[in-house]
Amino acid sequence: MLQVNYIRENREKVLERLSIRNFKQPELVDEVIKFDEERRQTQTSLDNLSAIANASAKQVGELMRNGKKEEAEVIKAQTTSNKEQMKQLADQLAVAELHLYNALVQLPNLPGELVPVGATPEENEVTYLYGEPVQLHAKALPHWELTAKYDIIDFELGTKITGAGFPVYKGKGARLQRALINFFLDRATAAGYREMQVPLMVNEASGFGTGQLPDKEGQMYHSTVDNLYLIPTAEVPVTNLYRDVILKEEELPIKNTAYTPCFRREAGSYGAHVRGLNRLHQFDKVELVQVVHPDTSYAVLEEMSTYVQSLLQDLGLHYRVLRLCGGDMGFVSAMTYDMEVWSAAQQRWLEVSSVSNFEAYQTNRLKLRYKGATGKTQLAHTLNGSALALPRIVAAILENYQTEDGVMIPEVLIPYTGFDRID
Template sequence: MLQVSYIRENRDNVLERLAVKNFKQPELVDEVLKLDEQRRQTQNTLDGVSAEANAAAKQIGELMRSSKKEEAETIKSKSNIWKEDIKKLSEQLSGIEQELQQKIVLLPNLPHSSVPKGITPEENEIVLEHGDKPQLPANALPHWELAAKYNLIDFELGVKITGAGFPVYKGKGAKLQRALIAFFLDEAEKAGYDERMLPLLVNEASGFGTGQLPDKEGQMYHVGVDNLYLIPTAEVPITNLYRDVILKADELPVKNCGYTACFRREAGSYGAHVRGLNRLHQFDKVELVQVVNPDQSYEVLEQMSLHVQGLLQKLGLPYRVLRLCGGDMSFTSALTYDMETWSAAQQRWLEVSSVSNFETFQSNRLKLRFRNAEGKTQLAHTLNGSALALPRIVATLLENNQTENGIKIPEVLVPYTRFEWID
């Protein structure tokens, strides 16, 4: 959530940055400012009446003690008017604050100055490309056919049990999943992240705190009876561990990681590009979250990007890094890097990670602060990144490593899988 004070002092810049993000309701900025002005005026009036009432109460006490009861009664007779005014102004202020809150949460985060203009994924900026694309024979199979051939994943069983987008992993397919999760968590631990095991359901306050609500409720699975939401990513419960927390300066950076299943409705997704593991409703992911001093957040963002790239390099997967354009960024992000791996059988890039800096957008909602060197509290910066999401990693591992003799397991995973080949 943007800070009202920043909008008030930087209106033109806010409108300029929202335009980069292709925001369709710029009029909300002036609506927020109008409500903010009303709020401040009403607060000032309420403070004035309250001060007058408090002064009168003090004066009444003094008059009563000096036996000037008639004067005291005269002033006391006005107290009901003050009480009524205070009640009326308080109700008016509460209504204005509620309307202001409803408006300001509709404003997305402002994109960083380095974010390119653009609307579609095709307008994202390619930062770098690493590795050689494998040259597969003409009869190479896509991962969903490889999964069937080697009895690794059963998509139809998932449909029977739950529905489309809920695959069943079998045999070496299940072991490969488990191996990747353990590998990613071990690498996170080496990088200084503290692991968390987390609830898969969160309350509305948690969804609001990280910005999924009210923006993404249509993409989240909702348990109506209990008003709980299945998590779309471990970012939500991990970051909310620090809701309403004031950290000490020497506690920063906070570095947490966690493995969870993730649930996304992905409404409207269809077509060839969502076949197999390309787009699921339930998938596994290891997530990294950091809470940092604002002075260091963009340096940390680069470090997190390098960590993800290191995982892809160790797996031997060709990849590229994209800086997302304004129109392709999330509601909450100030700057996002996407990492994509090359699917040799499908002949296209598949997104496997997003690493984002949210600056104070989430921490303002969460009331997540730290006490700086001067002893004053200020909002921290939050960041998160997938390290990594498994489905498309599995897809590209299967496709890129297929041979006539089977599928070769990357060397770094063999200690985890305890087999070198899928055959």
């Protein structure tokens, strides 16, 4: 959530940055400023009446002690009138705060200075390209046919048990999944991230803190009886570990990693581009989350991007890095890098990771602050990245490493799988 003071003091800059996003409701900026002014004026009036009421109460006490009951009764009557006005002002304040909140939560984060202008994914900026496309044999298959051929992932069985988008991993398919999870976790902990195990369901406050609510409730599975949400990513519970926390500056940066299943409704997702493992309702992911000093967050973003790329390089996958344009960024992000691997069999790019800097947008919602050497508290910055999401990594490995005699396993994974090929 954007900070009200910043909006009030930098109206033109806020509007200019929101235009980079092609934001369709710029009038909300002026609504925030208007409701904030109403809130502040009402609060001032309420504070003034409260001060008068406190002074009157003391005066009544003194008069009563001095036997001046009649004078005390006159002031009591005035105090009663003040209390009625205070109640009216308190009601007005609550309305102004609600209007302010409703306008604020509709404003996305402001894009960073390096975010390119653009409205569609086609306008994202390619910042890096690694490797060359694999040249497959003439009878190469897409991954959904390979999984059936080698009986390692069963999409129909998952549909029978639950529904579309919930595959069943079998035999070497399940072991490949587990191998990737362990490989990613081992690499993360070796890079200084602390491994965490977190709940797979969160409450509304957690969903609000990281920006999934009220923006993405339609994409989340909701247990209405208990009012809990299945997590769309480990980012939500891991970041919320620090909700309402004041850290010491020397504790920064905080680096955590977690493996979790992730659950996304993906409403309205249809077509060939979501076939097989390309888009699922339940999938596995290893996530990275950092809480950092504001001065370092963009350097950390580059560091996290480089780290994720090292995983793709170790897996021997041809990939590219995109800096997302304003119109393609997530609601909460200030800047995002997407990593996409090349699917040789499908002849298209598959997104396997997003690494984002949220600046203070999440921490303002979370009330996540740190105290500096001067004793002043201020908002920290948060970042997160997929390292990595498994379905499309599995798809890329199956497709790019296929031969006429089976699917080879990337060398770095063999100690984790215990086998070097799927046949």
